[in-house]
Amino acid sequence: xxxxxxxxxxxxxxxxxxxxxxxxxxxxxxxxxxxxxxxxxxxxxxxxxxxxxxxxxxxxxxxxxxxxxxxxxxxxxxxxxxxxxxxxxxxxxxxxxxxxxxxxxxxxxxxxxxxxxxxxxxxxxxxxxxxxxxxxxxxxxxxxxxxxxxxxxxxxxxxxxxxxxxxxxxxxxxxxxxxxxxxxxxxxxxxxxxxxxxxxxxxxxxxxxxxxxxxxxxxxxxxxxxxxx
Numbered sequence: 001x002x003x004x005x006x007x008x009x010x011x012x013x014x015x016x017x018x019x020x021x022x023x024x025x026x027x028x029x030x031x032x033x034x035x036x037x038x039x040x041x042x043x044x045x046x047x048x049x050x051x052x053x054x055x056x057x058x059x060x061x062x063x064x065x066x067x068x069x070x071x072x073x074x075x076x077x078x079x080x081x082x083x084x085x086x087x088x089x090x091x092x093x094x095x096x097x098x099x100x101x102x103x104x105x106x107x108x109x110x111x112x113x114x115x116x117x118x119x120x121x122x123x124x125x126x127x128x129x130x131x132x133x134x135x136x137x138x139x140x141x142x143x144x145x146x147x148x149x150x151x152x153x154x155x156x157x158x159x160x161x162x163x164x165x166x167x168x169x170x171x172x173x174x175x176x177x178x179x180x181x182x183x184x185x186x187x188x189x190x191x192x193x194x195x196x197x198x199x200x201x202x203x204x205x206x207x208x209x210x211x212x213x214x215x216x217x218x219x220x221x222x223x224x225x226x227x228x229x
Contacts, residue, residue, distance in 0.1 A: 049100055049101045049102065049229060050100060050228065050229045051100060051227065051228050051229060052098040052099045052100045052103075052227050052229075053096070053098050053099070053224060053225060053226045053227060054096070054097055054098070054099050054110060054111070054118065054224070054225045054227070055095075055096045055222065055223070055224035055225070056085070056087040056094055056095050056096075056111065056222060056223050056224075057087060057088055057094040057095075057096075057221070057222045058085065058086060058087060058088060058094065058220060058221050058222060059086075059088050059094075060134075060219075060221045060222070061088070061094070061221070061222065062088050062094070065088070066219075067135075067136070067219040067220055067221045068083070068084050068085045068086045068219070068220045069084070069217055069218065069219050069220075070083045070084050070217070070218045070219075070220070071216075071217055071218075072212050072214075072215050072216055072217070072218055073215055074215050076212075076215070077212055077213055077214060077215055078211060078212075078213055079211060080149065080151075080209045080210070080211050081209060081210055081211065081218070082116050082207060082208070082209050083116075083135075083208070083209070083210060083218055083220045084220065085113070085116065085220045085223065086113075087113075095111075097110070099122070099227060100122070100227055100228075100229040102122040102123075102124075102229060103121065103122030103123065103227070103229075104122070105122060106119075106121035106122030106197075106203070107119045107121040107122065115205075115207065116207045116208070117153070117205040117206065117207045118205065118206050118207065118225060119203060119205055120191060120195050120196075120203050120204045120205060120206060121197065121202075121203040122203070122229075123191045123195070123196060123203070123227070123229065124191060124196055124197075124229070125191060125192070125193060125196055126191075126229075127190065127191040127196075127227070127228060127229050128188065128189065128190040128191065128228050129188070129189055129190075129191075129225050129226065129227050129228070130186060130187075130188050130225070130226040131150060131186060131187045131188070131189070131206075131208070131223075131224070131225050131226075132184055132185070132186045132224045132226070133148060133184065133185055133186075133208055133220075133222070133223055133224075134184050134220075134221035134222035134223075134224075135148075135170070135182070135183060135184070135185075135210070135218065135219060135220055135221055136180050136181060136182040136183070136218075136219045136221070137173065137180070137181050137210075137212060137216055137217070137218050137219070138178060138179065138180045138181070138216050138217045138219075139173045139177050139178075139179070139181070139212070139214045139215070139216035140177055140178070140214065140215045140216045141177050141214040141215065141216075142173070142174070142175075142176050142177045142214075143173065143174060143214070144172075144173040144212055144213045144214030144216070145169060145171075145172050145173065145212070145213045146169070146170040146171050146172075146173065146181070146183070146210065146211075146212055146213075147167060147168070147169055147170060147210065147211040147212075148167065148168060148170045148185050148187070148208070148209070148210050148211075149165040149166060149167030149168070149187075149208075149209050149210075149211075150165065150166050150167075150187050150189065150206050150207070150208060150209075151163055151164075151165050151206065151207055151209055152164050152165070152166075152189075152195060152204055152205070152206050153204055153205040153206070154194040154195060154204050155194060155195065155196070155197065155198030155200075155202050155203050155204050156198050156199075156200045156202050157198050157199050157200060158193075158194035158198060158204075159194075160194070165209075166187055166189055167187075168185060168187060170183045170185040170210070171183045171185075173214065177216075180219075189206075191204075208223060
């Protein structure tokens with residue numbers, strides 16, 4: 001910028017679309033130095049910090065494979081069940097970890113296949129998440145209903161401290177027994193002050209569960225979380 005000139009005093013510059021190859025000057029407040037970066041790198045960095053997703057796919061989506069099944073016996077009806085789930089293993093790659101950068105920095109391995117819980121570490125009070133499950137159920141009896149929920153475990157020291165759910169009806173099974181009913185129910189939630197990072201440094205967790213009013217076979221195809229930081 002010419003000495004003694006303000007932005008408004010500069011000659012008019014025509015407006016043009018920004019491209020990824022355009023160069024930007026960035027000021028480092030810590031070192032007091034300037035550096036340049038391409039517009040493409042800058043927007044990618046901002047997007048990576050603010051949004052992303054974590055998704056796991058079963059064999060169902062690879063070469064005609066099968067989903068992970070959980071049998072619901074008569075004694076299991078009307079009970080919340082955490083389904084079994086086995087992601088397609090590498091090298092095919094059934095796990096897609098594109099979480100926002102703060103989540104990756106806070107927890108490198110976010111999903112526990114033993115507890116079936118996803119860590120919410122790295123999210124803040126301004127964060128929200130859209131969860132989507134891909135599933136099906138083959139009932140042994142007609143006239144049943146399938147419910148789904150996310151169960152949340154709060155961070156240590158939260159008040160209240162009890163786990164809490166959000167839930168919805170996935171589908172009604174009214175077209176007969178031994179018919180496969182498929183659905184992709186979604187649930188949306190925000191990160192409240194009992195799920196973000198607590199005083200002891202831990203964060204909340206969430207896991208998917210289902211409940212059927214009739215016996216049958218539940219098939220877990222995929223689990224996905226679409227995250228806005």
